[in-house]
Amino acid sequence: MEMTLRWYGSRFDTVTLEQIRQIPGVTGVITTLYDTQPGEVWSRERIRALKDEVATAGMHIAGIESVNVSDAIKIGNEDRDRDIENYIETLRNLGEEDIHLVCYNFMPVFDWTRTELARKRPDGSTVLAYTKEAVDAINPDQMFESISGDMNGTVMPGWEPERMARVKELFEMYKDVDEEKLFRNLVYFLEKIMPVCNEYDIKMAIHPDDPAWPVFGLPRIITSKEKIHRLMKAVDDVHNGVTFCSGSYGTNRRNNLPEMIRSLKGRIHFAHVRNLYFHSDDNFEEAAHLSSDGSFDMYEIVKALYDIGFDGPIRPDHGRMIWGEVAMPGYGLYDRALGAAYINGLWEAIEKNEKRA
Numbered sequence: 424m425e426m427t428l429r430w431y432g433s434r435f436d437t438v439t440l441e442q443i444r445q446i447p448g449v450t451g452v453i454t455t456l457y458d459t460q461p462g463e464v465w466s467r468e469r470i471r472a473l474k475d476e477v478a479t480a481g482m483h484i485a486g487i488e489s490v491n492v493s494d495a496i497k498i499g500n501e502d503r504d505r506d507i508e509n510y511i512e513t514l515r516n517l518g519e520e521d522i523h524l525v526c527y528n529f530m531p532v533f534d535w536t537r538t539e540l541a542r543k544r545p546d547g548s549t550v551l552a553y554t555k556e557a558v559d560a561i562n563p564d565q566m567f568e569s570i571s572g573d574m575n576g577t578v579m580p581g582w583e584p585e586r587m588a589r590v591k592e593l594f595e596m597y598k599d600v601d602e603e604k605l606f607r608n609l610v611y612f613l614e615k616i617m618p619v620c621n622e623y624d625i626k627m628a629i630h631p632d633d634p635a636w637p638v639f640g641l642p643r644i645i646t647s648k649e650k651i652h653r654l655m656k657a658v659d660d661v662h663n664g665v666t667f668c669s670g671s672y673g674t675n676r677r678n679n680l681p682e683m684i685r686s687l688k689g690r691i692h693f694a695h696v697r698n699l700y701f702h703s704d705d706n707f708e709e710a711a712h713l714s715s716d717g718s719f720d721m722y723e724i725v726k727a728l729y730d731i732g733f734d735g736p737i738r739p740d741h742g743r744m745i746w747g748e749v750a751m752p753g754y755g756l757y758d759r760a761l762g763a764a765y766i767n768g769l770w771e772a773i774e775k776n777e778k779r780a
C-alpha cells in the first residue's frame with residue numbers, strides 16, 4: 424500500500440503540500456480539479472499543471488478523488504451520452520498524463536449527509552455527526568442552510584452553494600429514478616467507459632453511499648456486500664473496482680467490514696480508513712482513527728487489506744478538528760496526520776508479524 428492524503432488544491436485547501444510532505448510515510452496525494460463541474464472535460468494542460476505542482480513538492484498524484492459524474496448520467500436523461508463522451512475524454516487525458524486511479528460516487532443530490540459538522544466530543548475535539556432524528560426533522564432543501572454555518576468558510580465537496588441553491592430542482596429531476604433505474608444507469612456508464620479504462624489501465628473505484636441507507640427518499644445502491652458484488656458482477660472487469668471506505672460502509676452496523684474487504688480481493692483499488700463511534704444504530708459521530716476511540720476494530724480492517732495483498736493508495740479519512748485548527752470539517756491537517764501515522768504503525772506491525780510467521 425501507499426500512504427496518501429487528500430488535497431483539494433492550493434486555491435481551496437487550508438493544508439499545504441509542504442505540510443503533507445512532512446507526514447511520515449506519505450508519498451502521494453489524492454487530488455482533483457476542484458473548480459471543474461461534472462460533465463466538463465479536464466484538459467491535459469490543467470492535469471499536467473496539477474501534476475507538476477505536486478511533483479515540485481516531492482510527491483506524486485496517487486489518484487483522483489473525484490471525477491464527479493453528472494446528474495444527467497445518474498438520471499439517464501437526454502444529455503447523458505454527451506456527458507459520458509466528456510468523461511471519456513477526461514479519462515483519456517488523465518491516462519495520457521499517467522494517472523491510473525479515479526474515485527467517483529453515484530449518489531443522487533447529496534454526495535454524503537451529516538447532520539452536524541462540529542459535534543463536540545468529550546476531549547473537546549469536534550467531529551462530523553449524524554442522527555436519523557435530525558434528518559427526519561428537516562426538509563431537504565433546508566439541509567444546506569442548517570450545516571453551511573459550520574463549514575469554516577470552506578466549500579465542501581458535494582455541497583457547493585450553487586448546487587445547493589438548486590436542491591428542489593434536483594429532487595424533481597430524480598423523482599422517477601428508483602434503485603433499479605439508478606443501478607442500470609451506473610452499469611450503462613461503466614460499460615461505456617471500460618474501453619478507455621482498459622486502454623490506459625485506469626482503475627475506476629466507486630465510493631460507497633454515505634450513509635449506507637436511503638436519505639430523504641433518494642435511492643442508494645452502493646451500501647452493502649451484496650450490492651457492491653452485484654455491481655462487480657454486472658461489469659466484470661478489474662477496472663470496475665471499489666474505493667473501500669470503512670467510514671461509509673461502516674455506517675450500517677450490519678456490514679462486517681473485514682469480511683467485506685476479504686470478499687473483494689482484487690477489486691479494491693483505493694482505501695479510506697477511518698473510525699466511527701456509535702451511540703445507537705442511527706446516531707453516530709466520527710472518531711479518531713484509533714480503535715479504542717470509536718466502534719471499529721481498525722487492526723482487523725487494516726489486517727484484511729494486508730491479507731488480500733492490497734497495494735493501492737490508502738488515505739486516512741475525515742479527521743477530528745483539534746488543536747485549534749480552522750479547516751474544512753473533516754479535512755484538517757493534524758488529526759489526519761495522526762491517522763496516517765497510526766495506520767502506518769498498524770501496517771508495519773502486521774507486515775513484520777507476517778514475515779516472522
Ligand SMILES: [Mn+2]
Pocket residue numbers: 630668670671695740
Ligand atoms: Mn470515504
